[in-house]
Amino acid sequence: QKEVEQNSGPLSVPEGAIASLNCTYSDRGSQSFFWYRQYSGKSPELIMSIYSNGDKEDGRFTAQLNKASQYVSLLIRDSQPSDSATYLCAVKRVGRRALTFGSGTRLQVQP
Amino acid sequence: GAVVSQHPSRVICKSGTSVKIECRSLDFQATTMFWYRQFPKQSLMLMATSNEGSKATYEQGVEKDKFLINHASLTLSTLTVTSAHPEDSSFYICSAPGTANTGELFFGEGSRLTVL
Numbered sequence: 001q002k003e004v005e006q007n008s009g010p011l012s013v014p015e016g017a018i019a020s021l022n023c024t025y026s027d028r029g030s031q032s033f034f035w036y037r038q039y040s041g042k043s044p045e046l047i048m049s050i051y052s053n054g055d056k057e058d059g060r061f062t063a064q065l066n067k068a069s070q071y072v073s074l075l076i077r078d079s080q081p082s083d084s085a086t087y088l089c090a091v092k093r094v095g096r097r098a099l100t101f102g103s104g105t106r107l108q109v110q111p
Numbered sequence: 112g113a114v115v116s117q118h119p120s121r122v123i124c125k126s127g128t129s130v131k132i133e134c135r136s137l138d139f140q141a142t143t144m145f146w147y148r149q150f151p152k153q154s155l156m157l158m159a160t161s162n163e164g165s166k167a168t169y170e171q172g173v174e175k176d177k178f179l180i181n182h183a184s185l186t187l188s189t190l191t192v193t194s195a196h197p198e199d200s201s202f203y204i205c206s207a208p209g210t211a212n213t214g215e216l217f218f219g220e221g222s223r224l225t226v227l
Contacts, residue, residue, distance in 0.1 A: 008152075032214035043117075043204050043221040044155070049213060088154070092214040098145045099216055103154040 001026050004091050006102035014110050019076040021105050023089030026070070032092035033065055034099065035074045037085045044088055048074060079109045113139045113209040117219025124195055125227055132190045132222045134205030140185035141207035145216065146178075149202040161188040161205075195226040 005024045013019045021035075032051050036044035048063040050056045050072065056063045062075040072091075076083055086106045090099040114137040124130050134144055142163045147155040159180055160168040167180035179191040192199055202223050206216040 004154075034215055041202075041223070043218040045218070046215055049215055090216075097143060097208060097214075098157050098160060099214070100157070101147075101155040 002102075003027060003093075003100045004089055004102035006087075006089050006105045008103055009106040010108050011105055012108045012110060013079050015079060015081060017079050017109075019079045019083065019107055019109070021074040021076070021087050021089075021107065023072045023074075023102055024070055025072070025089075025091045025100075027091070027093045028067075028070060029094040030070075030091045031094060033063070033072045034090040034092075035061075035063060035072075036088040036090060036101075037083075038088055038104065039085045047087070076107075079107075081109045081111050083107060084109045113207065113217040115141075115205065115207050115217045115219040117205050117222055119222060120220055121223045121225075123225045123227065126196055127194055129191055129193045130195055130224060132192075132203055132205075132224075134188045134190070134207075134219050136186045136207050139207075139210050141188075142185060144182065144188040144205055144207045146180065146188075146190050147204045147206065149204060149221075155204065158190075158203075161190075163188075192224065195224070197226045200224055200226045 035047045038044045050063040050065045060077045064073045086104040088104045089102040144161040146158045161182040163182045169175045182188040204221040205219045
């Protein structure tokens with residue numbers, strides 16, 4: 001079982017729609033959760049962080065965390081073609097300072 | 112947020128040569144930096160943790176004699192790929208934790224290494 005799992009996609013949504021990206025993790029003791037966006041050939045950039053159960057909203061982005069189900073998600077409202085990228089879920093495990101990354105979900109927003 | 116700068120962004124070298132990649136924290140001091148490697152269409156895999164003033168900690172399966180890490184100052188970590196081979200061709204990315212202790216990492220621009 002991978003430590004952080006994501007559907008590789010591609011996830012294709014029309015412009016203006018809601019994109020829903022999902023992630024599960026195996027280490028129940030994980031404490032901090034992050035969503036990074038990575039454009040092709042570029043390094044990741046932080047989109048959202050979430051530390052407690054529930055929803056956290058920032059502009060068009062909403063992160064959702066359910067520790068009991070070991071599940072993290074990212075919703076992107078009013079998707080734009082510029083949102084087309086790979087979205088990486090990252091988890092900070094207990095006792096480790098580095099983040100563990102999922103393989104990423106490629107999102108395509110169709111104009 | 113914290114700014115991490117990485118150089119060079121692209122490097123092409125011949126098999127058997129060594130390549131050095133630099134990672135700098137520009138507006139903060141980083142006692143720890145992390146080096147990741149990413150193969151095409153794969154995730155970021157942690158290679159090693161660079162510790163200022165002490166030896167790096169390598170992940171299982173990463174050869175410490177091949178991937179030399181030096182963290183001589185609070186703002187600079189270097190990764191040297193020694194005797195590079197085509198299978199070392201990859202995207203190498205350094206990162207550092209910010210000062211707010213939130214767990215997030217700030218990434219350098221990445222270095223695309225191609226070994227011929």
